[in-house]
Amino acid sequence: MKNTKYILVLSALIGFTSCNEIEDVNRDEAAEVLPELTSGSADFTTYVSLGASFTAGYTDGALFMAGQNNSFPNILANQFAGVGGGDFTQPLTNDNFGGLAAGGTRIAEPRLVFGGSTPVPLESVVGPVTVSTDIVLNNPTGPFSNLGVPGAKSFHLLSDSYGSLAGVGSYANPYFVRMASSPSATMLGDAMAQSPTFFTLSEMGANDVLSFAVSGGSGVDQKENLDPSTYGSNDITDPNVFASVFSNLVTTLTSGGAKGVVTNVPYITDLPHFTTVPYNPIPLDAGTASFLNSVAAYGTYNGGLQQAYAALQGSGLFTAEEVAKRTIKFVEGQNAVVIIDEDLTDLGAINSAFAEIPKYRQATADDLLVLSSSSFIGTEAIPGNAQSINGVAVPLADQWVLTPEEQLAIKEATDAYNVTIKAVSDANDNIALVDLNTILSELATTGILYGDYTLNASLVTGGAVSLDGIHLTARGYSYMAYKFLEAIDTSFGANFIDSGNVPNPGDYPTNYAPTLQ
Known part of the structure; x- marks a missing residue:
């Protein structure tokens, strides 16, 4: 896999604070007479x-x-x-x-x-x-x-x-x-x-x-x-x-x-x-995106979703909207991370023939990634294996994402x-x-x-x-x-x-x- 070291989520953040320059003023020119401090009905002794x-x-x-x-x-x-x-x-x-x-x-x-x-x-x-x-x-x-x-x-x-x-x-x-x-x-x-x-x-x-x-x-x-x-x-x-x-x-x-x-x-x-941390921090070239969409990567998963939908169509238990939500597709340019979403339909509970289909989807702007994910996304789940990139080939576990x-x-x-x-x-x-x-x-x-x-x-x-x-x-x-x-x-x-x-x-x-x- 190419171009897999891709996330520097905070690299554009420079400086320490959005502050305005403090103007030099002569405070003796117009010293305001302020009232004497009083505590009202409050007692601050202890x-x-x-x-x-x-x-x-x-x-x-x-x-x-x-x-x-x-x-x-x-x-x-x-x-x-x-x-x-x-x-x-x-x-x-x-x-x-x-x-x-x-x-x-x-x-x-x-x-x-x-x-x-x-x-x-x-x-x-x-x-x-x-x-x-x-x-x-x-x-x-x-x-x-x-x-x-x-x-x-x-x-x-x-x-x-x-x-x-x-x-x-x-x-x-x-x-x-x-x-x-x-x-x-x-x-x-x-x-x-x-x-x-x-x-x-x-x-x-x-x-x-x-x-x-x-x-x-x-x-x-x-x-x-x-x-x-x-x-x-x-x-x-x-x-x-x-x-x-x-x-x-x-x-x-x-x-x-x-x-x-x-x-x-x-x-x-x-x-x-x-x-x-943005939901879509992953830049990919055309070749890498094509590989991820192939049968060797997420193509098999996407095909399984289509098979499940065909078998369950009409039952109301697995809708076309959820199929679209769960389908994973990478493109040349910026891409969303892949996550595990426990709130997705458990297809195996409906039909044991689909028990192997996991609850994967790509993140959307409605998902919130925790700050610590910035140093995890893009690392290798298996050291030395460039095809085990967390957030891409390996979906992010629930601990990294707050779903809607x-x-x-x-x-x-x-x-x-x-x-x-x-x-x-x-x-x-x-x-x-x-x-x-x-x-x-x-x-x-x-x-x-x-x-x-x-x-x-x-x-x-x-x-x-x-x-x-x-x-x-x-x-x-x-x-x-x-x-x-x-x-x-x-x-x-x-x-x-x-x-x-x-x-x-x-x-x-x-x-x-x-x-x-």
């Missing part, structure tokens, strides 16, 4: 943040000190300090490499960096590093104001085994092991033990669908350089379970009179992790979660709501003007989403903090925005240098 990766400051596929210091809760705490906010403590990692170890054995990889055209592992640029954050040897001592745990699903906040070292690798989370007050502590319990006067509860529901999404809806672990969102089952959390858990969380957190801000769940399929049916399942769950979140927040005067769903939608479409910068959701160049395609950049987290302050002003009568007590987006980078240690 602020505790509960959540998952975004809350922790996870970015570029890892948790590391610089990212934690630029987490949105830490940015908020800096603003709260101006109106009586107390100390804000975080379970800082030991370095800026990222990654985790357990007794000297690496269990999570260091961060991603920009490699000139694509995101690449840190060690491919700087060489081997020693991951010094070890959950067996050097856990920090709490209590911690930031209880953001990468990978946490909604119900994990109530689990009394989530911080058990013995359960790491199955039911426990190493990031919570680092910060839990005891092996049987719960995230919610450790928050309430601090008697919070103010809290944020963010991203609840996101990981409840994200683990399903990053595995391509297959249940196969695709954690490569992502947060450990696949600990435990990859199934989408039942909306009824979510509703019970979320209501419990808010009721408990506000039981002592504390006020707080919650967020709804964005449509995660708008993130660049699912939108960057799987995307619909994610959307339906997200919508159900958001109905619950809105109902709970509307019913409680102590709760403000930040609409992350609309924010991500705007980032993915029109972009958002933030200070002197225009942020969008493009990988590498957009400025809002980090190199893993899911989590935010420091500047993205600062915008998130800004929206929290805006919600606090609206719901509780504070005036962070009007008084100018907001993060300066120019203080927060869109990327971290490989040399950061």
